[in-house]
Amino acid sequence: MKNIYEILEDFGLEIPAEKKTDFEKAWKENYRTKSEYDIAVTKRDEYKSSLDTVSEQLKAFDGVDVADLNGQIKKLKDDLKAKDGEYAAKEADRIFSDTLKEAIKTAGGRNEKAVMAMLDMDALKASKNQSEDIKKALEAVKESDAYLFGSDEPFMNAVGATGGSADVGGDNLSAIRAAMGLPTNK
Template identity: 75%
Template sequence: MKTDFLKGLGLEQDAIDKIMAENGKDIAAEKAKTTKVEGERDNYKSQLETAMESLEKFKDVDPTTMQGEIDNLKQQLKDKDDEYAAKEADRIFSDTIKEAIKTAGGRNEKAVMAMLDMNALKESKNQSEDIKKALETVKESDAYLFGSDEPFKNPVGATGGSGTGGDNFSAIRAAMGLPAEK
């Protein structure tokens, strides 16, 4: 809208200025909307170009080969998981055996473990009971591998130097250079 058009209608200058100001606000709002839409359009164009370039890279890819490679990688991951699970199970089994040997009073874990049928114990359904039974069997056949759990049968008495077994305090006081106690 132009000012000359409004003057031709016979409007006063004050009314024309107000109309033009309001019209300017509407035009500015529409320009802002247009600028926003143009920015979005440019963004979509850029995304489309990037997508087209990415798709161009896959133009010569064979899907069956790609699927075979994906399956191969999945199998490798499964194999690694199985290997880790087996190692963890072996570690837990080994720790269980060692703890049972300590509890049974074994003197040397390696020597006692050499006497056990580890494969049979590993495949056992009730491992803790079978380990205890196997350790009892080894304890009976090779008792030297285990510490003695019976009390000492030869107690040691006083080993005083006087032989009388009498007043030990007097001997101690004399050794320290103190007078005899009265």
């Protein structure tokens, strides 16, 4: 097998002796084997196919107005923020309403809607300490419109039996049992 200098001489190229060391050094640094060459070709082909794929995907975005898309994204984010605020407000109203209904029930209110109509709802919603302010407002309504609340006092005048005889025995009891289809007691 011929060395590189012999091959170059066959083509009519002669390298001076002082340049041979530089040439050998450069040749050894730049020499690649066939397998290294094949690997480089494979990588090149992979990069080319990736570039073609990306180019095709970019063609889908031709004519797209980026400023318009950014505007749409901003609008959607603002809409989402507004929906979150709306949901939070509804949840706060629900919690306030449940708290108020429970307080009315605890205070002995007969009709929640009627009692609620007597309260300043906006002031109670804006209150920092809602539970205490609701109790105070209910006490004020209880003093001014006591008929909206059940009576706390015990029954002083119990009512007795109405009409008829106080004796529910004898024939009357037998008649009642017979009307119900029960046997008579003796």
